[in-house]
Amino acid sequence: MLLIEALTTGGAQRQLLNLAVQLGGRGHRVSVVVYHLADYNHRDHFRGEFERAGVPVTDVPVMAPWRRLWAVRRTVRAAGPDVVIAFLRRPGLLAELTALPARRFALIVSERTGKEGGRDMKDLTRFQLHRLADAVVANSAHLEHYVRTAAPWLRTRLRQITNSVDLDHFRPAGAPPPPHPGLRILAIGRFRPEKNFLALAAALRILRTTEPALDVTVDWYGNNFFLGQQPTGRSRPYLELLDVLRETGLEDAFRVHPPVGDVVALYQKADVLCLPSRYESLPNVVCEALACGLPVLASAVSDNDRLVRDGENGFLFDPHEPRSIAEAIRRFAALSADERAAMGRTGRRLAEELLSPATAAVRWADLVEQVVEARRAAW
Incomplete structure (x- = not known):
């Protein structure tokens, strides 16, 4: 049981x-x-x-x-x-x-x-x-x-x-997605404070100032703990995020979505996964992303350094410093398509080895x- x-x-x-x-x-x-x-x-x-x-x-x-x-x-x-x-x-x-x-x-x-x-x-x-x-x-x-x-x-x-990880279900797409302008960042996690979405929003604000030509979009999928169309007591962090996005003009760059049933297509279409959590144990979304051949940007906490080898299949950052998150995004954005693809292949090999x-x-x-x-x- x-x-x-x-x-x-x-x-x-x-x-x-x-x-x-x-x-x-x-x-x-x-x-x-x-x-x-x-x-x-x-x-x-x-x-x-x-x-x-x-x-x-x-x-x-x-x-x-x-x-x-x-x-x-x-x-x-x-x-x-x-x-x-x-x-x-x-x-x-x-x-x-x-x-x-x-x-x-x-x-x-x-x-x-x-x-x-x-x-x-x-x-x-x-x-x-x-x-x-x-x-x-x-x-x-x-x-x-x-x-x-x-x-x-x-x-x-x-x-x-x-x-x-179910390595047959979570796997790279048969063909790479068509090229697109800008950098598409995927984030998956409940809208709870430890997931650190406000720090990711702060990193996007920094990039708008330091890298104005860089087109970055974050799509975050997660439970906002609403009941029907109404917030509950657990929805406060989500509502705070919406307020920050409105006040900073980031609503077009940081988009929030409800959870989806099968996330494989999300991993296969994104450029990179970002997990900015302040703490984790062994994050499931990182495991799934690696299995799908998706590079990962992750906070340097817990066992993340076992899953994300800095510079090999993604980059690590300090979750308490938005500038560190922004720098990881900038470093990944500077990679060529071939370098990103190589990171994805390395991640898949790690998933097969460890998961x-x-x-x-x-x-x-x-x-x-x-x-x-x-x-x-x-x-």
Whole structure:
């Protein structure tokens, strides 16, 4: 059984789908439980793909937190799974509390979200609760090192299983897109502060002053957390971005779009992906872009330097300095078409080397079998 908040847009949701398909392909019966914190658009973004993969989805509706815990607990225990795998922090907490006071099912929780700064009380509390799990999976080397250092008591339970990409689906176009004027930058991510879209907008303002002849367009696709046509409490960062774009006259250069179901065509038609996040773990959009042969401009955080080799398949920058972002864009814009194509080929080779679904499937399946056998032996 897999547990997550919702099937909304996001890298964790894409990886949960990959995991469901991988485990199902190895003969495991896989189901998903989702619970909802709030109503907003696109929270069922991946539901159709789970249904097409034959993975049943059980919903726990929006309700008060204490009721949600008991509803998730009833749902999980009634299903009688051999193992529960929880993705993201809140689902991990719910799964650990659901396991009390005793459980027959094995439990795997994940650490998939990077952060700024050092260990804080929230981290310490979460890491203490991870004692209730049989295994803790980090999806990046950076995050595994952080957990290992901050919570040494988890070292025997900690595993690293990086993201994977469907390399048959996410692949370069059969023919290069027709030439076009200007530089087309693709950005994909929810409109949340950590995605750092305001710094990217500031970089575009700098380029308008320092490189007035450079025609740069950013197309950002992401969830603005509206419900219908109305903003919710989580929409404030998106509304702030719209205000900045209006005030600075960047509405024509920085265009915002809702998320789309299949993003492959976006990767195949863009010149470069830009991920300006202040923090990440192992960003799914970078993995997908590399698989599609798209060069990447990314912030120099977490494991990004494993995926983006500066000058080889893209450029890295300081996400806290708009001038650094602007310089990365300028450097890429100065490349010839052949140099950009070479970067794309390098990125595809890296994706094949580092992000193989077969490798991830073996690691997950081995871990599942290990924790299930240990749990059965304990009973």
